[in-house]
Amino acid sequence: MEFAGGAGCPHHAAGRQHRLAHPPGAATPAGSSSAGIPGTARRAAHPRMYETPEMPMECCSLVFTLQPEPAEGEPRPLPAWWGPAVQSLVFEVLRAADPDAAAALHDESSGPRPFTASTLMGPRPRDGALLPGAAYSFRLTTLNTSLADCLHHAIQPGQMLSPGSRVELDYLPFTITRVALTPQENEWAGETTYQELAATHILTTELPPRQISLELASPTAFRSNARTQPLPLPHLVFHSLAARWNAYATMSFPAELEQYATECLAISRFNLASRPVPIRNGMRIGAVGRITFTALNYDRYWMGVLHALAAYARYAGIGILTGTGMGQARPAAA
DSSP, rough: OOOOOOOTTTTTHHHEEEHHHHOOOOOOOOOOOOOOSSSSSHHHHOGGOOOSSSSSOOOOEEEEEEEOOOOOOOOOOOSOOOHHHHHHHHHHHHHOHHHHHHHHOOOGGGGGOSSSEEBBBBBTTOOOOTTOOOOOOOOEEEESHHHHHHHHHSTTTTTTTTOOOOETTTTEEEEEEEEEEEETOOOTEEEEEEHHHHHHTSSSOOOOOOOOEEEEEEEEOOTTTTEOOOOOOOOHHHHHHHHHHHHHOOOOOTTHHHHHHHHHHEEEEEEEEEEEEEETTTHHHHEEEEEEEESSSSSHHHHHHHHHHHHHHHHHOOOOOOOTTTTTTOOOOO
C-alpha cells in the first residue's frame, strides 16, 4: 500500500513553537513539567540499578546461540512460546548479581522494565520437539548501565551466560555455544548510548528522512482503551518508545511528541500479518512484518526525535510484553 499524498498537519505550527523553547538536540530535562513521562521516580526508588559512570554503554543487544542437551525423564509437552522461560533466565542472572534489584524489577507497577527478552528461535518440527545438535538462539537487551554491566559480566569466562555454560529454559538443559555482541557477529546485536542516539539523529546537520520504516520481528501489540490493539498505529508505536526512553535516559522528550505522531504521521506502506502468542490467561494477537510511516507535514526537530526513537526500538522493543518475547523490532530500509 503506497501513500500518494497528504494534507496539512495542524500540529506543524505547534512543533515550530516548541523548537523555539527546545531547539533541536535540547531535549527537555528529565523530571521537568513537560517531560510527559517522569524519568526519575524509578531511579529514586532503586538507585543501585541506575549508577551511571561517565559515558557508559546503556543500550546493549546480545544474541546467544545454544544447543539442547538430552533431557532426563519422560518426554513432556514443550512451550509453544519460550519468552517467559528466557525471562526467567534473565531474573536468575540478576538475582545472582543483586537479589534486591532483581526483586524490585519483578514489580511492573513502577514503570517499564529496563530489558527485553526474545522467545527461543530455531527449528521446531510439527510435534514441537527440540532437535538434538541443532542451533537455537535468543536475544537479550538492556536499557540502562547497571543491567548492561550485569550482562557483560555474565558472559565472561566461567560466568552464567558464557560460551560453554549450561543453562535451563523451562527446566530443559542447553549449552551456550556463542554470544554475539556486535552487528558484525549478528545483525541484531550491538550497543549504544542515549547520548549517541540523540547526537546521531537530532544534533546532526543532515535533514532526517521524511519516512520511518520498522521491522516487527515478533508479534507486536499495545494496550489501548483497556484492550489489546494489534495494529501498530503511529501514536501507539512512538508513545511506547518514548515511555521507555523517558524512564531511563538522562534527557527526556516532551509529551507533545505523541500529538505530533498522531496528527502528522501517516502509514504509507505496510506488509503485516497477525500472529498469536500464547499466554497464561489465553492468547495475545500481534502484528509481524514491516511498516513505513511518512510525515504529512515535515518538521525537522520532530522527525529527528522520531528517528532516534526508531533506532532505539532495537533495544527497547515496542508495545506490550517485551520482556517475554513480544515487540522485537528494529529500523528497516524504507
